[in-house]
Amino acid sequence: MSNERSSFTGKIGFVLAAAGSAVGLGNIWRFPYLAARYGGGMFLLVYVILSVTFGFSLMVAEIALGRKTQQSPIGAFRSLDKRFSFVGLLASLVPVIILPYYSVIGGWVLKYFVGFMTGEAGSMAESTYFNDYIAGAGQPLLWFAVFIGITALIVLFGVQKGIEKVSKVMMPALVVLMLFIVIYTIATMDGAWDGVLYYITPDFSHFSIMTVVAAMGQLFYSMSLAMGIMITFGSYMKKDISIEKSTHQIEIFDTGIAFLAGLMIVPAVYAFSGGDASALKQGPGLMFVTLPKIFETIPGGTVLGAVFFFMVLLAALTSGISLMETIVSTVMDKVKIGRKTCCLIVLGFSFLLGLPSSLGFSQAWSWVRPLGMNMLDFFDFVSNNLIMPVVAFFTCLFIGYFLKPKTLIEELEVSGPFRAKGLFSVMIRYVAPLCVLLILVSSVLNAFGVIVI
Numbered sequence: 001m002s003n004e005r006s007s008f009t010g011k012i013g014f015v016l017a018a019a020g021s022a023v024g025l026g027n028i029w030r031f032p033y034l035a036a037r038y039g040g041g042m043f044l045l046v047y048v049i050l051s052v053t054f055g056f057s058l059m060v061a062e063i064a065l066g067r068k069t070q071q072s073p074i075g076a077f078r079s080l081d082k083r084f085s086f087v088g089l090l091a092s093l094v095p096v097i098i099l100p101y102y103s104v105i106g107g108w109v110l111k112y113f114v115g116f117m118t119g120e121a122g123s124m125a126e127s128t129y130f131n132d133y134i135a136g137a138g139q140p141l142l143w144f145a146v147f148i149g150i151t152a153l154i155v156l157f158g159v160q161k162g163i164e165k166v167s168k169v170m171m172p173a174l175v176v177l178m179l180f181i182v183i184y185t186i187a188t189m190d191g192a193w194d195g196v197l198y199y200i201t202p203d204f205s206h207f208s209i210m211t212v213v214a215a216m217g218q219l220f221y222s223m224s225l226a227m228g229i230m231i232t233f234g235s236y237m238k239k240d241i242s243i244e245k246s247t248h249q250i251e252i253f254d255t256g257i258a259f260l261a262g263l264m265i266v267p268a269v270y271a272f273s274g275g276d277a278s279a280l281k282q283g284p285g286l287m288f289v290t291l292p293k294i295f296e297t298i299p300g301g302t303v304l305g306a307v308f309f310f311m312v313l314l315a316a317l318t319s320g321i322s323l324m325e326t327i328v329s330t331v332m333d334k335v336k337i338g339r340k341t342c343c344l345i346v347l348g349f350s351f352l353l354g355l356p357s358s359l360g361f362s363q364a365w366s367w368v369r370p371l372g373m374n375m376l377d378f379f380d381f382v383s384n385n386l387i388m389p390v391v392a393f394f395t396c397l398f399i400g401y402f403l404k405p406k407t408l409i410e411e412l413e414v415s416g417p418f419r420a421k422g423l424f425s426v427m428i429r430y431v432a433p434l435c436v437l438l439i440l441v442s443s444v445l446n447a448f449g450v451i452v453i
């Protein structure tokens, strides 16, 4: 990938590729359960504010860094300032942690797709199905292996382009299907409207520092920030394309899909549970428990369910591919091994690293709870709430005080005026590093039970 530095054809090519990496399980699976858990409208408001200020600035910075240096993360930082090489290294570690557990969830999606195809829709709609399923060690492990195996095959044979073409057609179709489900739920289910209100009206009594911690972690995850991916994308971007406009487009696209996914799931949870807080706080299983119930009430829901999970599977695959591709190209930059060998090593390593996340829910292993979390949540926490804020902090520090925002502003202005440059400088120098630090400290204290927020 980084040996011959190809570039994207045209403007829309870049936006679509970056959006393909950004839109994935983060939007459809992770965003809704966080929104439900951390106060509905309040979470949404915090997320949107962070996204247009902080997320925007960081994404612009990463893309510009990549385009300026024409290198992948490690090389980008090293070439500008040796003392900051560790930031690139740390950023490259994030996909290594995310890919394994991402694939465990990809495996759940695959299982649900197959379940809808093979007449299991009825039993999947039962409340206990999901928890029983993940508690049984063998099956989830098998589907996890299949998911990560498919991802590796695609990367190995270099057929990403084909998959991306298919997903470009499927993503708009997914949006239409989600819209349909939203309208259907609101129109037919008692109590769904209250759920819509919970989801869109900010209630300040639901605000806590954890709302901000969760929203910021989600922002990194969903927009593929603070893990070097946007630096890599930037290095492929042509000089005549506006980084500012592209960033706006990716942001709108990514946040729009997340918003819609929340609108599809949160009101339904409300309707099924009568606004019961414990149902809303359920966490990672939320989508898998709620959606089959919705499909059960829709005429022809089994077919719709299969189609839906197939599309989610594609979105998950394109993100999984970009995670694996990043790891493979980073490793290949460092050690001189062939692409095939490299893919196999990454596959083997990721499978091993994914075992605890997959088995962590089984009876035999569920007692292993680092920091009081199940293994999957733990890996999710370490990458999103610990390493990514650290990467973001040092990225801001480096750009704000060593490289200077001016250098990146010049890079942006190569392709036309940069309208938000004032906001950009202030964010990168003052607001972002302070916020990230605050959040890092509170999430660490919270995790270790020093303060409960």
Ligand code: PHE
Residues within 6 Å of the ligand: 021, 022, 023, 024, 025, 026, 027, 098, 221, 222, 223, 224, 227, 229, 319, 320, 322, 323
């Ligand atoms: N942003 C992706 C999502 O929302 C996850 C991802 C992270 C994909 C990093 C690629 C790289 O699902």
